[in-house]
Amino acid sequence: xxxxxxxxxxxxxxxxxxxxxxxxxxxxxxxxxxxxxxxxxxxxxxxxxxxxxxxxxxxxxxxxxxxxxxxxxxxxxxxxxxxxxxxxxxxxxxxxxxxxxxxxxxxxxxxxxxxxxxxxxxxxxxxxxxxxxxxxxxxxxxxxxxxxxxxxxxxxxxxxxxxxxxxxxxxxxxxxxxxxxxxxxxxxxxxxxxxxxxxxxxxxxxxxxxxxxxxxxxxxxxxxxxxxxxxxxxxxxxxxxxxxxxxxxxxxxxxxxxxxxxxxxxxxxxxxxxxxxxxxxxxxxxxxxxxxxxxxxxxxxxxxxxxxxxxxxxxxxxxxxxxxxxxxxxxxxxxxxxxxxxxxxxxxxxxxxxxxxxxxxxxxxxxxxxxxxxxxxxxxxxxxxxxxxxxxxxxxxxxxxxxxxxxxxxxxxxxxxxxxxxxxxxxxxxxxxxxxxxxxxxxxxxxxxxxxxxxxxxxxxxxxxxxxxxxxxxxxxxxxxxxxxxxxxxxxxxxxx
Numbered sequence: 001x002x003x004x005x006x007x008x009x010x011x012x013x014x015x016x017x018x019x020x021x022x023x024x025x026x027x028x029x030x031x032x033x034x035x036x037x038x039x040x041x042x043x044x045x046x047x048x049x050x051x052x053x054x055x056x057x058x059x060x061x062x063x064x065x066x067x068x069x070x071x072x073x074x075x076x077x078x079x080x081x082x083x084x085x086x087x088x089x090x091x092x093x094x095x096x097x098x099x100x101x102x103x104x105x106x107x108x109x110x111x112x113x114x115x116x117x118x119x120x121x122x123x124x125x126x127x128x129x130x131x132x133x134x135x136x137x138x139x140x141x142x143x144x145x146x147x148x149x150x151x152x153x154x155x156x157x158x159x160x161x162x163x164x165x166x167x168x169x170x171x172x173x174x175x176x177x178x179x180x181x182x183x184x185x186x187x188x189x190x191x192x193x194x195x196x197x198x199x200x201x202x203x204x205x206x207x208x209x210x211x212x213x214x215x216x217x218x219x220x221x222x223x224x225x226x227x228x229x230x231x232x233x234x235x236x237x238x239x240x241x242x243x244x245x246x247x248x249x250x251x252x253x254x255x256x257x258x259x260x261x262x263x264x265x266x267x268x269x270x271x272x273x274x275x276x277x278x279x280x281x282x283x284x285x286x287x288x289x290x291x292x293x294x295x296x297x298x299x300x301x302x303x304x305x306x307x308x309x310x311x312x313x314x315x316x317x318x319x320x321x322x323x324x325x326x327x328x329x330x331x332x333x334x335x336x337x338x339x340x341x342x343x344x345x346x347x348x349x350x351x352x353x354x355x356x357x358x359x360x361x362x363x364x365x366x367x368x369x370x371x372x373x374x375x376x377x378x379x380x381x382x383x384x385x386x387x388x389x390x391x392x393x394x395x396x397x398x399x400x401x402x403x404x405x406x407x408x409x410x411x412x413x414x415x416x417x418x419x420x421x422x423x424x425x426x427x428x429x430x431x432x433x434x435x436x437x438x439x440x441x442x443x444x445x446x447x448x449x450x451x452x453x454x455x456x457x458x459x460x461x462x463x464x465x466x467x468x469x470x471x472x473x474x475x476x477x478x479x480x481x482x483x484x485x486x487x488x489x490x491x492x493x494x495x496x497x
Contacts, residue, residue, distance in 0.1 A: 001029065006047065008065065021067040023060070025050050028084055031064070032092030032121075044073070044121055046095050048084040057081045059097050061119050076117050076125040080105065089145035094120040094164045096128075096139050096148065111135060116150065118166050128166045132158045137178040143186035147209055151180050151191065159191050161212065169210055176200060183232035185286045188215070188255055190235065192226060199223050199237075203255050205289045215291050218257035222247060230279040232287070234260070238274035250274045255289075258296030445493050452490045459483050 001007070006029050007017035021029075028048040043064040051057035061074040078099055085098040097117040104113040114136040116128040130136070132153030141148045147169065151159045159172035159180060177193040177200065189212065192201040199222065203215040220226070223237040224244060238250040248271035249264035265271045462476050472480075 001026065006045070019065040019067065021045065021047065021062065023047055023049055025052065028086060030086035030088060030095065032088045032095065033090055034092055044092060044095075046086050046088075046097075046119065048086070048097075051079070051081070057084075059084065059086075059117075059119060061095075061121070063121075073121065074119050074123045074125050076119050078115065078117065080113060081115075082112075087139060087141065089141045089148070089164065090143060091145035092121070093145065094118060096141075098136060098139055108133065109135065116152075118164075120164065124165075126166045128162060129168075130158075131160070131168075131171075138180050140180040140182060142182050142189075142206070142209070143184060144209070149180040149182075149189060149191070151177055161209075170212055172202070172204065172212070175202070177202070179226075181226070181228060182206070183228045183255075184230055184281070184284070185232040187286055187289055188232065190226070190228070190255075192220075194223060194226060201226075201257075203257075207289060215255065215289065216257045216293070218253075220251065220253070223251075225274065227274070227276060229276050231284040236274055236276065238271065240272055240274065241270040245270060254294045254296065256291065256293040258294050260294075260296050262297065449490060449493050452486050452493070455479070455486055456483065456490070459486075 004022060004024050004026055006021040006023070006026065008019040008021075010018045026047050027050050030046050032044040032046075034043045045062045045064055045067075046059055047062070048059050049057060056077045056079045058075055058077040060072050062071065063073055076097060080101040081099040082102045083100045085100070087096040087098065088094070095118070097119060099115045099117065101113040101115075104111075106113070116130065116136055116139060117126065118128060119125045128150070130150065130152050134152060134154035134157070137151040137157060139148060139150045145164070147161055147163055149159060149161050149172075151157055153174075156174040156176050157178065158174050159177060160168050161170040161172070162168055172191060175191075175193070176197050177191050178195060178197060179192055181190045181192070182188070183190070187205065187207050189204040189206050190201060191204065193199065199220040200217065201220060202217045205213040205215050207213075220237045222239055222244065224240050226235055226237045228235055233255055235253050235255065236250055237253065239248050241248060246267075247264070248269075249262065250271065251259055251263075252261040253259055459480055459482075462472070462480055466472055466480070
């Protein structure tokens, strides 16, 4: 591909291109495989042309070498596409178009938006509907070329089987997976999660392509790659650098989950890649799939990771403490040079003063009200004392200067001629002072009472709506049924005089 032109060479002659396909803003292309290399099974080309200035991007299908614009076999246009991954099936009849947009305009994903379309040599272009929103991790063709598997959606991802027309045939369920890989014979499908996932592997029997059967599942943790053996019975998983530079090595597994071989690479050596020897297609024929596990080797489980300790501290008992006061009795902090303790005050008994000389026992204690914190009780007692003093002072003033006959007291004159009884702590006056029982309340109890009152008001509204014939939901009926229980609780919290 040179600038806006795709050049084709024939018969290993690279002196000059034999055919050219000119398309403005062409970004990618893919040629279909031609397994039989006959005129009947001709080669096809899919080319991706990027969009610009509000125009959509598109993929066009041509039959080689008929590249005239009037000979386009099929075309698929789409917006929101910055790149396309083209995947032909092995028989060259259908191509999957995995379209990637760098920015998701809906804001649902930080990693952009992906779509999956299909285009075939019959001239059909179609979109593949996926049942879960999220990224598309993998789309893999079966070696038969008649079905493909897609792993997609937000984690836990879904995996589904489709035919070459884009119709869903089977749902493999959800899990932490990001890849689907068929064995060369096409009778086993591996759906796994590698990379930043745990390494869970599910094996499926695809002998009956429309009704896959689960074989087994197992884990290959901390592996960075996996490949099928040409015989279709074994896989190799590897931990390679630079993805992971520790615990490099590889394992060979049977498809039933048994480990048959393990090799570890000791530092400072690093493992960069593991692959199977290439074999000619058809050398290993298909085989019956069994769920019976084969005998494998015993894999040594590594000891759990320990906290790092410097060389000079290894083999000794750790004295590290997360906090200074860990596993120690509370002691007063000392200042260097001060004798290791608090300095005594001259003339004060050892251990401090228990009472003040000349004051009656208990005179220094703050008055307290039952059921109320000491700090709040001291403020309340001081407030009540001031009220009693003010009431006594007003009583003395009234006794020294009695009002004229028929005149209302000053308090009555301020309140429109209606006198309110004054509260004080002396007996013999019109209204006895009630103290904290009549003037104060517990804030927590008042909060509970307010919540219960709000619920009762809501129940009253619901009962009115029910009486008007409005249909009640189950949760609303449950609220109405709790009315008596709330009334009893409110009665218990109410202060009775």
